[in-house]
Amino acid sequence: MNQNIRLGRIFGIPVGVNWSVLVIFFLLTWELAELVLPGDHPHDAAAIYWVVGIVTTVLFFASLLAHEVSHAVVAKRNGIGVRRITLWLFGGVSELESDALTPGADFRIAVVGPVTSFVLAGVYGALVLLLHQFGGGEGVLVSALGWLAWINLLLGGFNLMPAAPLDGGRVLRAALWRRSGDRVRAATSAAHAGEVFAYILVVLGILEFLTVGLIGLWFVFLGWFLLSAARAEENAVVMRSSLADVHVRDIMTQDPTTFASTTTLADLVDNQLHRYRFSSYPLVGPDGQLKGLTTMGRIRHVPANLRQTTRLIDTACPLSDVPVGAPSEPIPDLLQRMQASPDGRAFVVDDTGRLVGIVSPSDIARFVQLSMLRSQGRTARRN
Numbered sequence: 543m544n545q546n547i548r549l550g551r552i553f554g555i556p557v558g559v560n561w562s563v564l565v566i567f568f569l570l571t572w573e574l575a576e577l578v579l580p581g582d583h584p585h586d587a588a589a590i591y592w593v594v595g596i597v598t599t600v601l602f603f604a605s606l607l608a609h610e611v612s613h614a615v616v617a618k619r620n621g622i623g624v625r626r627i628t629l630w631l632f633g634g635v636s637e638l639e640s641d642a643l644t645p646g647a648d649f650r651i652a653v654v655g656p657v658t659s660f661v662l663a664g665v666y667g668a669l670v671l672l673l674h675q676f677g678g679g680e681g682v683l684v685s686a687l688g689w690l691a692w693i694n695l696l697l698g699g700f701n702l703m704p705a706a707p708l709d710g711g712r713v714l715r716a717a718l719w720r721r722s723g724d725r726v727r728a729a730t731s732a733a734h735a736g737e738v739f740a741y742i743l744v745v746l747g748i749l750e751f752l753t754v755g756l757i758g759l760w761f762v763f764l765g766w767f768l769l770s771a772a773r774a775e776e777n778a779v780v781m782r783s784s785l786a787d788v789h790v791r792d793i794m795t796q797d798p799t800t801f802a803s804t805t806t807l808a809d810l811v812d813n814q815l816h817r818y819r820f821s822s823y824p825l826v827g828p829d830g831q832l833k834g835l836t837t838m839g840r841i842r843h844v845p846a847n848l849r850q851t852t853r854l855i856d857t858a859c860p861l862s863d864v865p866v867g868a869p870s871e872p873i874p875d876l877l878q879r880m881q882a883s884p885d886g887r888a889f890v891v892d893d894t895g896r897l898v899g900i901v902s903p904s905d906i907a908r909f910v911q912l913s914m915l916r917s918q919g920r921t922a923r924r925n
């Protein structure tokens with residue numbers, strides 16, 4: 543998920559929003575200002591509906607953020623780093639750096655989100671009751687607080703559906719994991735449940751679209767998104783389990799071709815590149831020191847008329863953004879760091895700090911294909 547607007551940090555975790563949040567922000571504000579609030583109190587000024595609508599929508603996103611921050615805080619407390627929190631079209635995403643080590647931690651990290659939403663629903667509900675108790679319980683303010691209570695209740699309830707990647711799916715995974723002791727099977731089952739739930743959501747969304755109206759379309763998109771997320775999760779689990787005993791040195795491209803960081807793009811493209819078939823190249827300084835990483839994608843982004851004056855280092859991925867692994871490291875650990883890096887590639891460095899290899903997505907894909915062919919071969923020999 544792209545973080546287009548950075549909001550800052552909470553507990554040291556970068557928090558941002560994706561552009562798609564603006565769509566939901568506008569729709570919710572519009573729904574409140576044009577439908578919900580005038581429906582409850584028809585005689586106020588339009589400006590009041592819109593001001594209260596905007597404030598209420600901001601509070602809604604704050605509730606959503608509280609839900610995600612609670613996941614992140616519990617993850618950190620269980621020893622798992624949190625890369626960032628992003629709000630977008632379908633809610634919030636907390637990107638964790640690794641999986642929970644125990645079913646208990648998996649359960650706690652997942653369940654705290656819906657619990658936070660329920661607590662917030664309770665707080666907003668209590669405020670409504672208080673206002674009723676002490677008079678002034680008839681205003682637009684009460685409607686807005688009541689709406690916040692309901693939407694947090696819905697948010698907590700929806701997220702508790704036992705379907706990965708929703709929180710309820712993670713709770714299901716933790717429960718199955720605890721019972722069987724097999725994390726891979728538990729995660730696969732939770733992802734399957736997620737796929738079934740997503741199909742149901744798409745079908746209901748289509749029915750709603752045909753009978754009620756546009757809101758059904760949103761459910762179709764949500765279902766479609768959950769379906770692809772559940773499938774991606776299943777693939778990731780299967781791939782990680784097939785790579786579990788593999789080390790970086792088994793996969794890396796050894797002794798990669800390097801270029802001087804001051805080489806111009808024109809020199810590279812016209813005189814050197816035809817000799818090599820790789821898609822990424824480490825850049826080195828005059829002393830052989832690593833400087834950064836360039837890729838065909840980065841080179842392609844520079845207009846042809848600027849190639850004469852652009853050096854490789856000018857468009858390179860800086861060294862600090864390229865994950866570094868050791869030859870003896872298990873590949874799943876490095877993969878997780880690679881996924882978080884801008885180019886999805888890693889340097890492999892030996893004990894002395896010398897560059898001995900590079901790992902790219904095609905190295906991984908080639909290895910996975912090869913191990914699939916080998917396992918087919920084994921099956922064929924058995925038949």
Ligand SMILES: [Zn+2]
Binds near residue numbers: 613
């Ligand atoms: Zn959640």
